[in-house]
Amino acid sequence: MGGACSRKRGDLIDEGGDPRRSANGKYSKSGSSKWLLLSLPRSASDIIQRGQGRCPSLMELCVARICEDISKYSSFSVLPKDISQQIFNELVESNRLTVTSLDSFRDCALEDVHLCEYPGVKDNWMDVICSQGQSLLSLDISCSDVTDSGLVLLKGCTNLQSLTFNYCDQISVHGLENISGLSKLTSLSFKKSTAINAEGMKAFTNLVNLVNLDLERCLGIHGGLLYLKGLKKLETLNLRYCNCITDTDMKPLSALTNLKELQMSCCKVTDAGLSHLKGLSKLVLLNLEGCPLTGACLEFISGFVSLLYLNLSRCRLSDDGCEKFVGLGKLKILNLGFNNITDACLVHLKDLINLESLNLDSCQIRDEGLCNLKGLWRLKSLELSDTEIGSNGLRHLSGLCNLESINLSFTSISDSGLRKLSGLTSLRSLNLDNRQLTDAGLPALTTLTGLTHLDLFGARITDLGTNCFRYFKNLRSLEVCGGSITDAGVRNIKDLTSLRTLNLSQNCNLTDKTLETISGLTSLVSLNVSNSRVTNGGLQHLKQLKNLRSLTLESCKVTATEIKKLQLAALPNLEMCCVKHLLKP
Known part of the structure; x- marks a missing residue:
């Protein structure tokens, strides 16, 4: 088949976010999303259209008109700060904000400045941004060209609670020193930053009020996690794709007893390293996709009795140790895709009655193994792509009346098997990428009138x-x-x-x-x-x-x-x- 129809399987997918979802949107400094910033400015009529027929308020119309005539105004500092904020937000959203018009917002007491992927943001923007002083609570300058010189100005914004510097590659280790005094920060994000190394992470030591920390794709932080052990309020920590992290980095994390979400996809942590985390009893989400773990890791994971979301996709799991799944009775989402597990593992999942999503993509699951799923009546999503199941196995799924999504691609399902899906009337998404299917099987699906997604890719x-x-x-x-x-x-x-x-x-x-x-x-x-x-x-x-x-x-x-x-x-x-x-x- 041609390139338009080719599909690659077995590749590690960058979900770009929450492991609870299979897909999410990505962004990078050179990504395609910047096309949005090149569209024509909107007029007041666009405001009306955006409301989908709703009559715009007088304030919306005034803000839209001001933005159309932005060159006429030299300062908005005399306006109430909430109005100045609305004008600023509209200029950003309509791509009218320039370094010239930005100067009109000097000393306006803005609380939120979100300029993620906005073109042209450099150090000369930071002078006006930081003139908001103690009023500034949230700042996002992701993908900007701001350097250490620009960060120096942040020292006066002592009430900042949220900072996002994703993909800011002009910031160095020394620049990080300028955020070390922002002790009221509760959220900090530095995705893919070369400045975040073991030395640079010293700047985080005094950020004792941090609740959320995102260091995804920071490849130099090996040895730097010890500077986080005093951040007792930390609840979410994202270390996805930090492939420099090894077992020795895990011990400092044992002190973060309030941690609820920990993401470590594609790190080099083994079963031994995971043992350091056994005291994190409040964990709700644990993402270990692509880590070199075996079934022995479940000895420690089974102690996380509050877990709702667990991703062990692309690890080195086999059936050995899977009996420990029994202790994870609260699990709602479990991803075991691309592991060497068989029907023997599924025996230990049948009591996880709270499961809503189960991913067994590319596992060695056969028809009879599915009998262990028939009691999981809360299941909404089931991924069985590239397994060894056939039409006979589908009879075990006929009672899953809450199932909304099922993927049966690259299996041995035939036309006759589709009849066993006819009673799953809650289905919204059905993926049947399968060369064995023909016209003869489709009438069995006509009862699924609620379908919103149907994939017959490759079917005859x-x-x-x-x-x-x-x-x-x-x-x-x-x-x-x-x-x-x-x-x-x-x-x-x-x-x-x-x-x-x-x-x-x-x-x-x-x-x-x-x-x-x-x-x-x-x-x-x-x-x-x-x-x-x-x-x-x-x-x-x-x-x-x-x-x-x-x-x-x-x-x-x-x-x-x-x-x-x-x-x-x-x-x-x-x-x-x-x-x-x-x-x-």
Whole structure:
């Protein structure tokens, strides 16, 4: 199959956040999100549209008008600080704030300055930002070019409670000294900072009121965690992707007895290092994805009786030691994906009756192992992709009436097995990426009228099978990639008006008629019709899709020139257009 349809499996996924979720948004200094900052400024009419028909307040209209005429004002310091704050926020959100207009907010007693990924933020901005003095409570200058010189000015902002300096690569170890006196800080984030090393972490010693500390991707902190042992109020600590951390770094953390969330994905901590944490009885979330741990680590983890979220994905677990799961009766979310566990491990999970999410991706689970899950009636999400289950095993899941999401990709499920899913009427997301499935299996799914996401990626679906799609009126995402659908089959999709994502790639008989048929799906945000017979002539039918942000037309008979014309003339929100192997103009 072509690049538009390829899927990589077994790669370690950067979730970019909470391990409770499979996906989350990422951002980096060079990320694609900066396109948002280049859009045209909004007018007062945009304020009305943003309210989705709600009549804007007089204050909103006044703020919008001031922002339109921002060059007329030299200072807002005489205004009440809450009004100045609204004007500032609107300028940031509408991308009108410049170093010149920023000066109007000098000494305005702003409480929150959030400039994450805002272009042009440098040391000369910090003079005005820090003029807010003791009023300033929260500052985010992530991805800025602020240096040590800019941080010097923070010393006067003694009431700061939250600081975020993610991806600020111009700050050095010496610059960190300027935050050591900000003793009222409760939240501090320094993702991917070269300044955070063992020496630099001395600056954290006096931040005794810290509750949240984020040091994700700080690769030089080995030996520096000892400076955290006095931070007794710390509740959340993020050390994800700090692959310099080893067992010797764990002992200082044993003093953090109020810790509730600890994230250490891809650290080099082993079973021995984890033993130092056994006193952290308040832990609610523990993320150890990718750490070189074995089943022996459960000897210590089983003592965390308050645990609700546990991620042991991509560790070195086997069935040995899994009997210790029995002590974790409060668990709601458990991720065991990509481990060498079998049905023997599942025997010890059957009493975890509070589980709401279970991930067994790529484990050696067979049909009979699923019988241990049939009593987990609170389950809402079940990940069984790349396991060894077949159609027979699905009978054990028929009683999981609260199940909302199930992934059965890359399994041996056949058309007959889909009938065993027909009673799971709470399902909202169903992933069936499987070459064994055909049109014959789809009628069994027509009872699942609440589906919002259906992935039939790789299934052998023809026009006949698409007749079943009319039952899924609530679908927001549909993938039917690699089937044998023609323009005629697409007519069964045209009434799914809630669709936001549609992937029809690798259906090589689709033509411009398909684009005409789906032109009424105005809620579409993402469309993929790669490896089809779509031409430049069909692009005109996309003009009605004003919400389209992603368009993929790989290996189609279209030219870059026509795509650009379409974007400029009719699709102002289009941010990503993938058109490899274009037809030459």
